[in-house]
Amino acid sequence: MSAQVEQREAIGAPVRRKEDATLLQGQAQWVDNMGGPGTVYLGVVRSPYAHARIRNVNVEPALAHAEVVAAWAADGLEDEWSGGLPCAWLPTEDTNAPAHYPLARNIARHAGDAVAVVAATSRAAAEDAIELVEVDYESLDAVVDPEAALADGAPLVHDELGTNRCFTWTLEAGDVERLFAEAAVIVKERYRQQRLIPNAIEPRAVYVQPVPAAGEYTMWSTTQVPHIARVTLSGVVGIPEAKLRVIAPDVGGGFGSKLNVYAEEALALAIARRLGRPVKWTEARSEGYLSTIHGRDQIQEIELAATAEGRITAVRVRILAGMGAYLQLVTPGVPLLGAWLFGGCYAVEGYSFECTGAFTHTTPTDAYRGAGRPEATYAIERAVDALARKLGVDPVELRRRNFIREFPATIASGLTIDSGDYDASLDAALEKIGYAELRDEQRERRERNDPKRLGIGLSTYVEMCGLAPSAILGAIRYSAGGWDTATIRCLPTGTCQVLTGTSPHGQGHETTWSQIVSDRLGYQVDEVEVLHGDTSVVPLGMDTYGSRSLAVGGVALYHAAEKIVAKAKTLAAHVLGVDEAQVDHVRGTFHGPEGAVTLKELALQAWTAHNLPDGMEPGLEATYVYDPPNFSWPAGAHVAVVEVDTESGDVQVLRYVAVDDVGTVVNPLIVDGQVMGGLAQGVAQALYEEAIYDDGGNLQTATMATYLVPSAADLPEWELDRTETASPTNPLGVKGVGETGAIASPAAVMNAVVDALAADGVTDVDMPATPERVWRALEEVRR
Numbered sequence: 001m002s003a004q005v006e007q008r009e010a011i012g013a014p015v016r017r018k019e020d021a022t023l024l025q026g027q028a029q030w031v032d033n034m035g036g037p038g039t040v041y042l043g044v045v046r047s048p049y050a051h052a053r054i055r056n057v058n059v060e061p062a063l064a065h066a067e068v069v070a071a072w073a074a075d076g077l078e079d080e081w082s083g084g085l086p087c088a089w090l091p092t093e094d095t096n097a098p099a100h101y102p103l104a105r106n107i108a109r110h111a112g113d114a115v116a117v118v119a120a121t122s123r124a125a126a127e128d129a130i131e132l133v134e135v136d137y138e139s140l141d142a143v144v145d146p147e148a149a150l151a152d153g154a155p156l157v158h159d160e161l162g163t164n165r166c167f168t169w170t171l172e173a174g175d176v177e178r179l180f181a182e183a184a185v186i187v188k189e190r191y192r193q194q195r196l197i198p199n200a201i202e203p204r205a206v207y208v209q210p211v212p213a214a215g216e217y218t219m220w221s222t223t224q225v226p227h228i229a230r231v232t233l234s235g236v237v238g239i240p241e242a243k244l245r246v247i248a249p250d251v252g253g254g255f256g257s258k259l260n261v262y263a264e265e266a267l268a269l270a271i272a273r274r275l276g277r278p279v280k281w282t283e284a285r286s287e288g289y290l291s292t293i294h295g296r297d298q299i300q301e302i303e304l305a306a307t308a309e310g311r312i313t314a315v316r317v318r319i320l321a322g323m324g325a326y327l328q329l330v331t332p333g334v335p336l337l338g339a340w341l342f343g344g345c346y347a348v349e350g351y352s353f354e355c356t357g358a359f360t361h362t363t364p365t366d367a368y369r370g371a372g373r374p375e376a377t378y379a380i381e382r383a384v385d386a387l388a389r390k391l392g393v394d395p396v397e398l399r400r401r402n403f404i405r406e407f408p409a410t411i412a413s414g415l416t417i418d419s420g421d422y423d424a425s426l427d428a429a430l431e432k433i434g435y436a437e438l439r440d441e442q443r444e445r446r447e448r449n450d451p452k453r454l455g456i457g458l459s460t461y462v463e464m465c466g467l468a469p470s471a472i473l474g475a476i477r478y479s480a481g482g483w484d485t486a487t488i489r490c491l492p493t494g495t496c497q498v499l500t501g502t503s504p505h506g507q508g509h510e511t512t513w514s515q516i517v518s519d520r521l522g523y524q525v526d527e528v529e530v531l532h533g534d535t536s537v538v539p540l541g542m543d544t545y546g547s548r549s550l551a552v553g554g555v556a557l558y559h560a561a562e563k564i565v566a567k568a569k570t571l572a573a574h575v576l577g578v579d580e581a582q583v584d585h586v587r588g589t590f591h592g593p594e595g596a597v598t599l600k601e602l603a604l605q606a607w608t609a610h611n612l613p614d615g616m617e618p619g620l621e622a623t624y625v626y627d628p629p630n631f632s633w634p635a636g637a638h639v640a641v642v643e644v645d646t647e648s649g650d651v652q653v654l655r656y657v658a659v660d661d662v663g664t665v666v667n668p669l670i671v672d673g674q675v676m677g678g679l680a681q682g683v684a685q686a687l688y689e690e691a692i693y694d695d696g697g698n699l700q701t702a703t704m705a706t707y708l709v710p711s712a713a714d715l716p717e718w719e720l721d722r723t724e725t726a727s728p729t730n731p732l733g734v735k736g737v738g739e740t741g742a743i744a745s746p747a748a749v750m751n752a753v754v755d756a757l758a759a760d761g762v763t764d765v766d767m768p769a770t771p772e773r774v775w776r777a778l779e780e781v782r783r
């Protein structure tokens with residue numbers, strides 16, 4: 001390999017994504033493309049009521065349909081379940097975890113709750129037949145707002161619990177009471193994190209092929225978590241884990257929504273067993289809005305205690321988190337993923353956090369890009385701006401007075417930030433945006449009473465990702481570990497296979513993993529085949545979420561490469577007839593004092609095994625299971641510039657600068673793409689998207705016509721830059737990037753909106769800052 005090729009494919013090189021050719025040329029393997037002779041298609045009958053007693057379900061009229069094979073309500077499938085659908089994270093010992101089965105028994109608890117299922121010989125027939133199922137519902141009162149759900153006399157989501165409270169979780173550090181009592185200034189803010197609906201390009205789908213005689217099942221699913229799905233579904237359906245193979249083929253995005261184990265997967269497995277036939281289900285988009293998890297849904301109260309000079313001494317936070325009607329895989333844990341971060345990147349001393357989860361008659365919430373950290377970042381970054389206004393200090397200056405500057409830094413909430421340089425990213429962001437000039441323009445516009453105000457909003461964030469040290473996950477009562485695996489198999493003919501426990505669904509692992517192997521072992525990127533997402537090919541894995549894949553799975557791959565090098569070096573010394581200490585390895589070539597041998601040649605030697613050192617196992621293959629010693633802590637400074645039309649309430653994002661520090665960058669093109677995608681979702685949260693329920697629990701934004709996903713035309717040109725502080729906790733120095741954009745940007749945009757209107761007296765606007773909301777906020781102060 002020439003030095004130039006080496007450079008073009010090493011860690012840090014902007015290699016184009018090798019997975020894109022298949023994706024863009026219609027050759028991808030989507031679950032919905034699968035099927036075969038004898039397949040039956042499922043249609044799910046869903047409750048139109050948010051809360052109803054199911055008096056009777058009559059499937060007979062559906063069975064009369066010529067193409068219908070079978071149909072069941074909950075009681076018809078009851079003996080298929082060995083357990084309920086899983087929740088893997090019950091944060092306290094007394095967390096209320098109600099039973100959750102694939103079909104609702106007796107009571108429907110949210111609009112879209114599954115009540116019956118029909119199996120037909122075509123998808124069209126299944127959809128027709130669900131209309132024929134007769135359900136006798138008695139509509140009951142519903143509660144959709146988490147605060148209302150905790151009020152006395154609220155309708156109960158689960159009668160047997162006697163309360164809508166799911167759990168209360170607290171974290172206290174330092175003498176918070178004293179710090180507040182001694183504070184020269186206190187700000188107290190209340191923010192709302194509206195509910196969001198994830199919108200992956202590919203809706204959910206599942207296809208199950210049984211081998212009845214062997215009791216074996218293969219499930220293809222649009223999942224981010226094939227390994228977790230196998231472990232948990234084997235418990236739900238009672239199929240021994242060894243007989244269940246789960247495959248996540250090409251998956252068209254997830255953003256957290258496919259980090260879950262869903263009723264339809266369990267139904268497909270159970271019905272494949274019942275009928276002995278392949279079973280398939282594909283979600284309709286509007287069906288997904290009701291039955292795939294939602295994100296966010298928090299009411300936040302945050303207080304900052306500060307000195308007269310603006311040194312923040314303590315943070316006190318109370319969160320009310322909407323769980324929805326049931327606990328999905330990690331529902332109660334999501335708000336806690338932000339629990340350590342409400343102090344932001346500031347050196348605070350006292351920390352008090354309390355989170356209560358509440359059930360409502362709505363679609364369950366769960367992980368959505370950022371999961372807990374956008375919420376925390378939003379609260380602290382908006383509160384810091386509120387403090388700056390109260391003190392009459394520039395928000396840049398106030399941040400600088402409080403930055404953490406010594407690393408590793410153990411923060412008040414108890415975790416340790418690995419590394420960072422918050423001034424560096426802020427400096428870079430301010431320079432790129434031209435901060436001083438923008439403040440001048442803002443002043444000029446105000447002086448000439450331009451109805452279009454200019455707003456400048458900052459978000460200097462730090463987040464924790466790369467989930468996670470297994471021992472910490474255990475301590476916070478998460479049911480699984482945080483390790484991941486990689487295997488490198490050097491094939492005898494000069495290519496190699498990588499088996500990874502991560503499960504990419506848009507993040508480009510095939511490319512970045514190939515770069516790591518290229519960098520360490522000298523293969524060209526195209527000589528590396530990355531296999532993933534199949535529990536029979538890669539039995540051990542913890543999958544993709546929490547921006548963990550590079551910082552955990554990629555680091556496992558690095559260590560596997562080191563094991564390959566170690567074995568190859570011994571073999572090289574044997575082949576070259578020299579002492580091992582005399583062999584130098586440089587990217588796939590082993591140099592002795594007088595000759596050299598390549599890794600590819602050694603792979604062939606190891607395969608023929610004709611002449612190996614005594615005791616050496618044939619083959620050149622290594623596996624590493626890596627459990628990270630810490631989270632990874634990306635950080636950065638984002639600046640949004642908005643123009644707010646005080647006559648119409650319209651907000652336009654004029655510019656957006658994001659300077660992120662994600663440690664060592666493996667592939668700058670992919671990192672930029674990840675940041676841009678996250679920014680789009682964060683700006684969408686700030687300005688466009690909101691799941692709205694009416695008081696009866698009907699989802700008012702149940703289609704893409706009413707739920708406003710912005711298009712590229714609605715978003716600004718992203719101006720990206722980076723600073724780089726390598727993580728000292730892993731040998732690659734990497735930190736995660738998959739969620740940074742979504743974490744930082746809602747706060748930057750909303751700080752900009754409020755900054756534009758602060759001189760007019762507006763100090764808060766709820767997200768999304770729609771023209772109507774902005775206009776109403778202005779009307780209120782005008783009156």
Ligand code: MCN
Pocket residue numbers: 200252253254255256368369370505506507508509512513544545546547548549550551554662663664665666667668670671674677734735736737738739
């Ligand atoms: N990377 C890099 N250098 C770094 C950090 C990351 O080159 N310092 C590369 C990685 O090698 C990988 C990609 O960037 O190719 C993202 O890496 P990482 O930050 O480890 O995140 P994950 O791969 O674990 O992806 C999960 C993350 C999450 S949690 C959500 S949500 C999300 C996201 O990724 N959902 C996505 N990005 C998405 N992108 C697409 N297209 N679709 C989704 O559903």
